[in-house]
Amino acid sequence: MLPQLQQAVKSNLMVHAYLFLGPRKITLANAVDLAKAVNCLSPIEGRACGVCLSCRKIEHDNHPDVTIIEPLGTSFKIEQGRELHKLISYQNYEGKYKVLILTGGDLMTHSAANSMLKMLEEPPEGTIFILLAENGDEILPTVLSRCQVIKFGEEVLEDPSVEGEKQDEYVNQVVTLVQSLPQMDYAQLLKISETWEKNKEYVPRLLEGLVTWFRDIGVAKLIEEKGMVHHKDYWDLLLTSPLSPDQAFRAAQEVAQSQQLLRQNVNFRLAIDVLLLRIQVYFQSEAEE
Numbered sequence: 001m002l003p004q005l006q007q008a009v010k011s012n013l014m015v016h017a018y019l020f021l022g023p024r025k026i027t028l029a030n031a032v033d034l035a036k037a038v039n040c041l042s043p044i045e046g047r048a049c050g051v052c053l054s055c056r057k058i059e060h061d062n063h064p065d066v067t068i069i070e071p072l073g074t075s076f077k078i079e080q081g082r083e084l085h086k087l088i089s090y091q092n093y094e095g096k097y098k099v100l101i102l103t104g105g106d107l108m109t110h111s112a113a114n115s116m117l118k119m120l121e122e123p124p125e126g127t128i129f130i131l132l133a134e135n136g137d138e139i140l141p142t143v144l145s146r147c148q149v150i151k152f153g154e155e156v157l158e159d160p161s162v163e164g165e166k167q168d169e170y171v172n173q174v175v176t177l178v179q180s181l182p183q184m185d186y187a188q189l190l191k192i193s194e195t196w197e198k199n200k201e202y203v204p205r206l207l208e209g210l211v212t213w214f215r216d217i218g219v220a221k222l223i224e225e226k227g228m229v230h231h232k233d234y235w236d237l238l239l240t241s242p243l244s245p246d247q248a249f250r251a252a253q254e255v256a257q258s259q260q261l262l263r264q265n266v267n268f269r270l271a272i273d274v275l276l277l278r279i280q281v282y283f284q285s286e287a288e289e
Ligand SMILES: [Zn+2]
Pocket: 039, 040, 041, 042, 043, 048, 049, 050, 051, 052, 053, 054, 055
C-alpha cells in the first residue's frame, strides 16, 4: 500500500471518495489493501495485519461490507449506480467501514456518473468509495472534483502479484511485520501475539516466511546475487535492510528455534512475545557486528 494511504489510515484521516488512476492490477490491489487496512481488527501502523478474520474475509472476497463492482459489459451503466444506492443504504454488517470499489471508472456513462454525484458528495457515515480507472481523461470533471486522486505508476509495483508470478501470500504480511517491528512499542508487540493466537493455523506459514525472509537478507548482503535469494521481487528491500548479514542469519535462527518450541506445547503467546522482542533487539543494535 502507498505510504500516503497508510498514513491516512493510521491517523484516521481517510476521505470518503478516492479515484485511483493506473494499471488495473495495481489500483485494484491497492484498493483491496485499503479496504483491509480500514477494517482490520489489529492493524499494524496503518496497514492490515493480513491474518485477522476481517482481513481474510476481504482476501477471499466474502466480507459483507466490501464490494467490488465491475462494469456491465463495456460500460459502467446506470443500473450499477442503482446497485450502489442499494448497497450504501444498508447498515454496515460487521466492518468498521463499508468500502465500495468501482472498477472501470473511465467506462462510466454520463448518466451513471451523474447518478453517483450525490453519493460521492454526501456518502453515509462509514462509507468509502474507491473508483479505479486506467486514466483520468474520460472521467467527468464533476466526479473528479469530488474524489481524492491518487496516481499509480509502474514505479509503485509494491504488490508482487503484479509481476505475474504466483507469490507466497504470506510475503506481504512478513514484509509488513519486519518493516514495522523496529518501531513498535511493547503494547503493539503484545497485540501481535494476541492476534496470532486467535489465528493459530496461519502462524506456521508466517514463521516459515520470516525464516526465509531473514535468510534472504543475509544472503543478499553477503553474496549480492539476486539468483540466490527466494524473494527476488523484494531484492532492493532485502539489500537495504538495516540488519547485517550476521544479525539476519541469527534472526532466522531465532525464528527457527521458536518454531521448534511451538511444536512442544509451550505457552504460545509467551513464545511469540519473546521471539518478537529478540528480533527487535537485532534492529536496535544496528552498529553491532
Ligand atoms: Zn487484519
